[in-house]
Amino acid sequence: MKGVTRDTLSLPAGSLEGGSDPELLSVAFLGGDGFPTHSSGRKVYNLRANMVQVMGSSSGTMSTCRTSTLVSKVNHPHLPMFRYEFSFVFTFIIALFTASLQQYLEKAQQAKAQREEATVMAALHSATQDMTNVARGIASPAILVVTHFPLGSFWALPEMFLASWIWGMAVILCCVFWFLLGRRRRQQGEPPLENGFLPYLGCALKFGANPLEFLKEKQKKHGHIFTCHVAGKYIHFLTDPFSYHALMRQGKHLDWKKFHFATSAKAFGHGSIDPAEGNTTENFHQTFIRTLQGNALDALIEAMMENLQYVMLQSRAPKLQSNTWVTEGLYTFCCQVMFESGFLTLFGKEFNSNNDKNLSSKQETERAHILNALENFKEFDKIFPALVAGLPIHLFKSAHSAREKLGEALLHKNLLKRDNLSELVTLRMFLNDTLSTFDDMEKAKTHVAVLWASQANTIPATFWTLFYLLKSPEAMRAATKEVQSVLETDEESISLDGKHISLNRKQLDNMPILDSIIKEAMRLSSASMTFRVAKEDFTLHLENDFYNIRKDDIVALYPQLLHFDPEIYADPLTFKYNRFLNEKGEEKTDFYRNGRKLKYYYMPFGTGIAKCPGRLFAVHEIKQFLALIFSYFEIELVDSNVKCPSLDQSRAGLGILQPSNDIDFRYRMKCL
Numbered sequence: 001m002k003g004v005t006r007d008t009l010s011l012p013a014g015s016l017e018g019g020s021d022p023e024l025l026s027v028a029f030l031g032g033d034g035f036p037t038h039s040s041g042r043k044v045y046n047l048r049a050n051m052v053q054v055m056g057s058s059s060g061t062m063s064t065c066r067t068s069t070l071v072s073k074v075n076h077p078h079l080p081m082f083r084y085e086f087s088f089v090f091t092f093i094i095a096l097f098t099a100s101l102q103q104y105l106e107k108a109q110q111a112k113a114q115r116e117e118a119t120v121m122a123a124l125h126s127a128t129q130d131m132t133n134v135a136r137g138i139a140s141p142a143i144l145v146v147t148h149f150p151l152g153s154f155w156a157l158p159e160m161f162l163a164s165w166i167w168g169m170a171v172i173l174c175c176v177f178w179f180l181l182g183r184r185r186r187q188q189g190e191p192p193l194e195n196g197f198l199p200y201l202g203c204a205l206k207f208g209a210n211p212l213e214f215l216k217e218k219q220k221k222h223g224h225i226f227t228c229h230v231a232g233k234y235i236h237f238l239t240d241p242f243s244y245h246a247l248m249r250q251g252k253h254l255d256w257k258k259f260h261f262a263t264s265a266k267a268f269g270h271g272s273i274d275p276a277e278g279n280t281t282e283n284f285h286q287t288f289i290r291t292l293q294g295n296a297l298d299a300l301i302e303a304m305m306e307n308l309q310y311v312m313l314q315s316r317a318p319k320l321q322s323n324t325w326v327t328e329g330l331y332t333f334c335c336q337v338m339f340e341s342g343f344l345t346l347f348g349k350e351f352n353s354n355n356d357k358n359l360s361s362k363q364e365t366e367r368a369h370i371l372n373a374l375e376n377f378k379e380f381d382k383i384f385p386a387l388v389a390g391l392p393i394h395l396f397k398s399a400h401s402a403r404e405k406l407g408e409a410l411l412h413k414n415l416l417k418r419d420n421l422s423e424l425v426t427l428r429m430f431l432n433d434t435l436s437t438f439d440d441m442e443k444a445k446t447h448v449a450v451l452w453a454s455q456a457n458t459i460p461a462t463f464w465t466l467f468y469l470l471k472s473p474e475a476m477r478a479a480t481k482e483v484q485s486v487l488e489t490d491e492e493s494i495s496l497d498g499k500h501i502s503l504n505r506k507q508l509d510n511m512p513i514l515d516s517i518i519k520e521a522m523r524l525s526s527a528s529m530t531f532r533v534a535k536e537d538f539t540l541h542l543e544n545d546f547y548n549i550r551k552d553d554i555v556a557l558y559p560q561l562l563h564f565d566p567e568i569y570a571d572p573l574t575f576k577y578n579r580f581l582n583e584k585g586e587e588k589t590d591f592y593r594n595g596r597k598l599k600y601y602y603m604p605f606g607t608g609i610a611k612c613p614g615r616l617f618a619v620h621e622i623k624q625f626l627a628l629i630f631s632y633f634e635i636e637l638v639d640s641n642v643k644c645p646s647l648d649q650s651r652a653g654l655g656i657l658q659p660s661n662d663i664d665f666r667y668r669m670k671c672l
């Protein structure tokens with residue numbers, strides 16, 4: 001679906017899966033019993049950052065080798081089979097081989113330093129043993145994976161040592177060929193080129209490990225534009241914010257849809273939504289603008305206000321009784337409240353009438369269904385970066401099943417049983433039925449894409465906003481005061497007698513302090529990326545230079561560079577709640593670099609034609625969430641000195657980053 005996936009797509013290639021432990025990397029080649037097996041008994045698993053472990057179970061030996069090349073994040077508990085991922089295996093082999101060589105040299109050097117001939121011999125002998133183990137460890141899964149051929153008997157032969165070396169040499173030869181013939185060469189007029197050392201992956205692993213640091217380093221080396229080879233693609237990064245405008249102006253040479261279409265189909269599993277391919281004639285971008293902005297936004301805000309209060313108060317009533325503190329993870333809380341309310345707002349409610357006698361039991365069933373959908377959403381979302389990087393979903397069994405279940409819940413026949421569907425979903429159902437040739441499941445999957453787009457960034461953005469507020473008493477005071485004053489001006493009384501607070505769009509628009517707080521929280525946590533694909537060879541004219549770009553290359557912006565630029569934002573890593581307010585307390589729009597006013601200084605929602613169509617709704621939802629929290633609850637961190645969690649980089653390029661760990665907080669109802 002056009003752009004339902006972000007056009008802020010990172011290519012964290014090698015970033016096979018996100019997860020809770022940012023350090024843990026796990027890659028394996030599975031046999032039928034769930035562990036990597038081979039008749040030689042080799043097993044390969046558990047890669048930690050910068051570390052590769054190769055374990056030979058039959059001999060009981062284990063060698064652990066350092067490598068700086070394998071730095072991707074793979075946190076999946078179930079180790080998938082990469083039988084068809086030749087490129088990955090190829091890289092893996094090289095990494096292991098490099099690692100073993102490095103270890104060999106280190107050991108030899110150590111021994112030499114001691115100047116003891118005997119030790120040298122012993123060290124070399126032991127290192128040779130290690131290399132043998134490594135090489136065998138490499139070759140076994142490689143053969144298993146690439147050929148899927150039962151070569152067990154071969155490995156049982158004493159010649160296995162020799163065979164491992166033959167494999168190693170073959171790999172090295174391939175690398176040499178690739179190095180000589182397969183690498184792209186920079187041509188005249190093209191930006192400086194970074195090919196990276198790995199065939200196919202290029203700089204992907206380094207980029208995926210920490211895009212911001214990687215890009216800063218390359219910017220220092222090459223200047224404001226350079227090309228990186230990342231997972232088979234050539235990406236021209238523009239790092240000078242004064243050039244962003246030039247990129248937007250040259251839209252006729254650049255395509256922003258193709259990439260979205262392909263990625264959406266890949267990640268969500270529907271057929272191509274590119275009208276050129278004939279499955280549908282829907283203009284998705286128009287549908288989104290029409291149903292998420294303008295008059296449609298008022299209805300969304302109204303529904304969200306009601307649903308947030310239902311989820312925060314009614315559905316949590318058992319927890320909130322007796323005025324005692326409830327302790328929870330802040331991310332878990334934001335996730336549940338925003339997902340449940342957002343789901344109800346877009347996809348309506350299951351039950352029909354408020355007078356229904358069994359209303360409360362129906363509400364409970366409905367709630368269970370939505371929480372179940374949330375679990376499926378989380379399971380699927382975990383591997384989203386891997387899908388964007390191009391891995392097939394079949395490698396991730398539980399995520400695949402989660403996506404299918406989400407699809408089933410959003411089948412048209414099920415949606416038709418729900419009340420208060422949003423205009424967005426109603427129109428999309430109509431257009432699916434009239435303009436597309438999709439089957440029922442494919443139609444449902446286009447709704448899964450909408451669900452993902454509406455939640456995946458909003459949840460972490462809500463978390464960061466509330467977290468920074470809890471850490472900054474000054475910001476909390478200013479925000480609470482602003483909300484109170486808007487509610488008082490409109491004589492809105494806060495009570496628990498079932499009458500809900502209502503804040504309409506106009507009231508919410510009149511909250512510049514909350515606006516500034518949300519912007520600042522997103523500036524600190526957003527790592528979106530804007531992509532455009534070259535439709536043909538053309539010359540990219542920037543402010544003072546021009547560069548030749550080849551057809552199918554990607555031109556990309558990485559706004560986090562801008563958001564963390566100390567020239568634009570003084571003390572960029574510090575949360576300043578009033579950073580986006582001017583002296584009059586209104587929205588600040590003048591930001592400077594090198595004394596020049598910037599047009600582009602804040603871009604968590606992307607920019608240009610493909611800018612997020614849901615951005616207004618997103619900011620309103622977060623404001624509503626905060627206004628209700630301030631109105632109904634007392635809230636504090638369990639440990640007021642808790643450190644700010646780090647950003648989980650596995651999602652870099654895809655939007656707002658999640659925290660790498662949850663933070664405990666407590667809340668209780670105010671005595672109203």
Ligand code: HEM
Pocket residue numbers: 002003004005006007008260284285288292450453454455457458461528529530604605606607608610611612613614615617618619655656
């Ligand atoms: C804090 C929350 C959000 C952030 C940071 C965010 C960010 C983004 C970004 C960066 C893009 C890609 C823009 C580009 O290509 O330049 C995007 C696209 C999109 N977003 Fe959001 N978004 C958020 C919330 C929402 C919500 C709440 C909705 C819907 C209810 C939504 C719906 C969409 C859709 C449908 C697209 C694809 C648009 C297209 O390509 O036609 N987003 N979003």
